[in-house]
Amino acid sequence: MDAILNWGMELIQSFQRLSSPLLDGVFTVITVLGNEEFYLLLAPLLFWCYDRRRGIRLTMVLLGSNFANQGLKEFFALPRPFEVNPQVEIGHATGYSLPSGHAQGSLTFWGVLAPWIRRGWPLALVVSGLIGISRVYLGVHYPSDVLVGWAVAAVILGVYYAWGDTVEVWILELSWMAQLALAGAVSAIMVLVNPADTATPGVLLGASIGLILPWGDFDASGKLGTKLLRYLLGIAGAGVFYVGLSLVFPGKDEAGYHVLRFLRYGLVGIWITLGAPWVFRRLGLAQGSADSPENPESGDSPESADSPETGTQTAQGQGDTARQEDGE
Known part of the structure; x- marks a missing residue:
């Protein structure tokens, strides 16, 4: 060496x-x-x-x-x-x-x-x-x-x-509660394996929560100007959590640093996958996709994503789309 x-x-x-x-x-x-x-x-x-x-x-x-x-x-x-x-x-x-x-x-x-x-x-x-x-x-x-x-x-x-495709399809076929439990378990294992890094498991858990709960669902398409406004608004919000909280939370050698670092990065993750998309839709900068909770045909709560007509078919459909697109 x-x-x-x-x-x-x-x-x-x-x-x-x-x-x-x-x-x-x-x-x-x-x-x-x-x-x-x-x-x-x-x-x-x-x-x-x-x-x-x-x-x-x-x-x-x-x-x-x-x-x-x-x-x-x-x-x-x-x-x-x-x-x-x-x-x-x-x-x-x-x-x-x-x-x-x-x-x-x-x-x-x-x-x-x-x-x-x-x-x-x-x-x-x-x-x-x-x-x-x-x-x-x-x-x-x-x-x-x-x-x-x-x-x-x-x-x-x-x-x-x-x-990647196999894992994605397997996860999507789980109930929303099982997905949340899996995200929490993986995040906890990450912290136990390497307590010095709480940022990565924080982002993973926060982002996973936003992805699993249906209220952050949206369609990423749109006109260039709309996308630009969407991005600027979203990144400004992320900056509030990423930069703003770093200014008020404890420094590296202070008590509570690792716990609050986990929280800060978790909030960044949940903003990106749930908070920002929710705001986009409220401001008319994005539309919900077909399985959005605001679509009358898709239900109002996470439980509706578990029904045979919605959750399983959505998982299979996304898995098929994943395989088709990656094969292009």
């Missing part, structure tokens, strides 16, 4: 011999494309304005990737390069080094999107490649961290493409 890290440090120093204010700025901008805030801005755009189901898929796979990354960081507990040699610190980051969350998250994110956009796979490889290089250049990751991050992302994408 020492030999790999020594080689990595030498490579970082070799990259940084090319350092200039311009190059520093370029790689600093590139690395932002792998920040948590970038995904918070882009994933809801897909969910609110283009395809609700695909937005759900992207978010859940990304959350799974982030959970795996945080767990592996805690397991390996490897210091970052600039903590070993402060001279290589151009950028700054917190937490452990192995594997690179930016490298892993970017390949996961763009790898899920790839089949849905033109030249998706070249874009995924280029963006994740540039982000990985930026992490090495800035001195916040060893090259081995980036390579392991990409490898973990490849495994996650392989699992997603192999079994």
Whole structure:
């Protein structure tokens, strides 16, 4: 391991011999494309304005990737390069080094999107490649961290493409109460496995609640201007929870930090999947889909989603749609 890290440090120093204010700025901008805030801005755009189901898929796979990354960081507990040699610190980051969350998250994110956009796979490889290089250049990751991050992302994408449809159909066929219990259990297990990361299980539980309860159901189609208004309103609301609550909740070393961090991220998740869509519909910025609770034919409560005429057929229909669209 020492030999790999020594080689990595030498490579970082070799990259940084090319350092200039311009190059520093370029790689600093590139690395932002792998920040948590970038995904918070882009994933809801897909969910609110283009395809609700695909937005759900992207978010859940990304959350799974982030959970795996945080767990592996805690397991390996490897210091970052600039903590070993402060001279290589151009950028700054917190937490452990192995594997690179930016490298892993970017390949996961763009790898899920790839089949849905033109030249998706070249874009995924280029963006994740540039982000990985930026992490090495800035001195916040060893090259081995980036390579392991990409490898973990490849495994996650392989699992997603192999079994994603099957898991989705299985979940949709459960009753709404069973879905809520499953979301709560998965979130609790995440906290027990890695108590240092309460953000990921918080978002997962909050987003799942919004997806399971029917009042957040909506149709993501519409005119460009309507979609723009929808997105701006939705992201402003998310910012209230994400940024606003961070200003009033305890800091990292204060009592109650992890519990309230779970709550803050949970509120972000439930706003994205339930709060914002509900507001969109009230303001006339979105319509309910065919199985909306406001549709007279679909019932008024979660229990109606469990009837043979609604819940099961909807689950099967969405599963069929998933398989058809991913086969395009």
